[in-house]
Amino acid sequence: MAMFGGAYNTIAFDAAQCDGCGDCMTACATVKTGTVDKTRSRIQIVDSADDGFELALCRQCGDPKCVTVCPAGALTKDGASGVIDWNAAKCVDCLLCTVGCAYAGIALDAGSGHVAKCDTCDGAPACVPACPHGALKYITTSRIYNEVGDWEDLFAPGLAGCQGCNTELLMRHTLRRVGPDTVLATPPGCVPGMGSVGFNGTTGTKVPVFHPLLTNTAAMLAGIKRQYKRVGREVNALAIAGDGGASDVGFQSLSGAAERNEQMLFMVVDNEGYMNTGMQRSSCTPYGAWTSTTPVGQGSGGMPSQGKTQDAKNLPLIMVNHRCEYVATASTAYMEDLYDKLDRALEASKRGFAYLHVYSPCTTGWRFPTNQNMEVARKAVETNFVMLWEYNPRDGLQFTRPVDDPLPVTDYLKAMGRFRHLSPDQISHIQSKVVENLAFVKQMAHRQSA
Template identity: 65%
Template sequence: MGTAFDTITFKASSCDGCGKCMTACAEAKQGAARISIVPGTKESSFELAMCRQCGDPKCVMVCPAGALAKDDGSGVVQWDASRCIDCLLCTAGCSYGGISLDSHTARVSKCDQCDGDPACVKACPTDALQWVTAGSVFNKYGDKEDMFVPGLSGCQGCNSELIMRHAMRKIGRNSVLATPPGCIPGMGSVGYNGKTGTKVPVFHPLLTNTASMLAGIRRYYDRVGRKDIVVMALAGDGGTSDCGFHAVSGAAERGEKVLYVCVDNEGYMNTGMQRSSTTPFGSWTSTTPVGEHMRGKSQDAKNLPLIMVAHKCAYVATASTGYMEDLYDKLDKAVEASFRGFSYLHIYSPCPTGWRIPSSKVIEACRMSVDSNFVTLWEYTREGGLRFTRSPDRPIPVRDYVKMIGKYRHLDDAQLDHIQSRVDEQVTLLKRMAAAPAAEPAVI
């Protein structure tokens, strides 16, 4: 696979135009700021001009002096002051205002990403500017073996397929995988006509007995001395929170040494988008329709990962493909914990088909769900308690997240207020749990 690069991202909706990025850049570079924030057309909106470190940089191709070149290692379009003849043709090549004349030096200047530690990002008080290291993640994992066949028949933009492929790339061949009924086997991972779609031993339990079967497999491997194999499930939210819950709860209570990954797309999407107990309040599903009497689901979602915390598992965590480093980090910990006890990883997975969102907006939905606190990212261990791994400093209103998703299109103000209050309530509870000091041991 090719090389990917880390990059500075700009989220216009979070920018308040304070200009601290420009000041920080000018100070760091001792010259004109190489990032430019300008007022937008709409009231208190802001726009950005800076180098995008293009993959096919026009500035490089129009340079007559060979003074500009894209660095294969960092992806930065580097400027060589000693070769530059100050002709400014690069400023004509770039249509983004990414390279321009610095009147202090009378030479061109452009963003060099501060060698991977950009001053503008550190100075941004609203997180409108972020340093996104997805490129490094890709470089680290991109060459790992994909454990599924190409051409799985997931819907266009399927986030669950991403989760499957990423998780199994990371975990590797030394594993046994259960995929209970749902989209994950449904798209072909268990295979067709006697052929498997997965490069590790894979099986298709019932919705109801996944955790029990895994427990048996682990016990057998323990008995024959194979203590290196990850025994795991990639299950849906229905099979985990509803019809398979007794098996999950039982295995967790017994401390069975398995890794249980729940891919939560908030419903039974594979069978026609019926509601599950993790479907959020207000959601349209085929069994909670929107019409004269019903306005989507009238109950709140069950917080399954929190229920798993109450089982005192070896490890419980929530994750989202919006934040892959966080997800990878938790996968490592979850795999390690699965050799000590029940390890539970809950990954939120927007479903473009069932949620009515464009396939191109799935990752954005992941990010906004976290940025609005609709989804909380945390982890729990018995030793360390509950700890947030990525919580927004200034959460965006849940409305902003909800309005990009078709299954919430019908919501009225009262319903939106209800969702916001439940989100706030839940975050408050989790924060209290995270903040509480360790209890004094009982005196006997």
């Protein structure tokens, strides 16, 4: 890897979870000094006088001042791991590094008489598992940036998507992952609208792409995959469809392909409506949501109109009941989780039908600022409005990012305009549906893994 430009793993601290127990410091001191002397720990939790706990820890800076002020060449930034290494043989104990660092990340260890700093324990930091409260996490998302960034982008440069849409991320990254030996089906929806089927007689992807009808995506893709198999060529059959094309009129061919266990990866980008044609409701639109066909207003016959009056269909759970090779839900706010599932879905698609349902907030149709897409996606998960899980016939259904202490669903609803009109009754209906859905999926997880 290059000296600069890579991304690195990092230790993250969530002060809200910390109770100052000091177990992280004990673990660090034990591993690094063979003592339980917390003052010798490389991670220092500081008890703030007025509130909570603060942190002093090497940030493994990209532009490290400790390195620039070391007169002895004893500190170096490791381009591969990102860790700033300290060379005991070269160090002259001058302490200038402690003057250079603005974060108290390198300090005198009185027990040894030398400076000491975090080296992330060679990628397995002892402090993180020692924390009983989840206040420390070792973030390894950098793998995605470093590995995936090197893979070929198979989508055309430039897109016609709405500002702030996360679907470009999904399209580019999914195609990077499945690679060039792929045939892509994109039925009518936002994905072709953003450019997958191309402009002016050229395709928008560097892999063969076709534009089936909303109704026959899975059927056409199954036929193409079978023909390739007949001529002895290994290709990935990939569909990227919207929720309308999958859960409404496309459902018949989707269900059929799943039942026949056709070898394909069917990805649904669920933005909870027909967003590219003017924001009409779909069977995935949640209760209470405004769409152009579930408007908010005076209504007729004395019945005010307050958004959608039915609950959303839970399409991924229906797919589980096809006993597919693989079914999972995912969110672009949790990319590591999404990538793990993409890996497993691709692998499963070589054996049979793999289904990946990605919740995809829509800046235009849901009415929130264009810089809030990831935040809205995250809030959906943090409130249990949507749940991240995966299923395969052997292990059953399992949560991959369980949320034990969910935020109230209003935190999610308030993040966007399509729920602005909700009455207290509607909100309590939604909150009770969240509880009910969670209980239902938990029951499935319990039953199937038992």
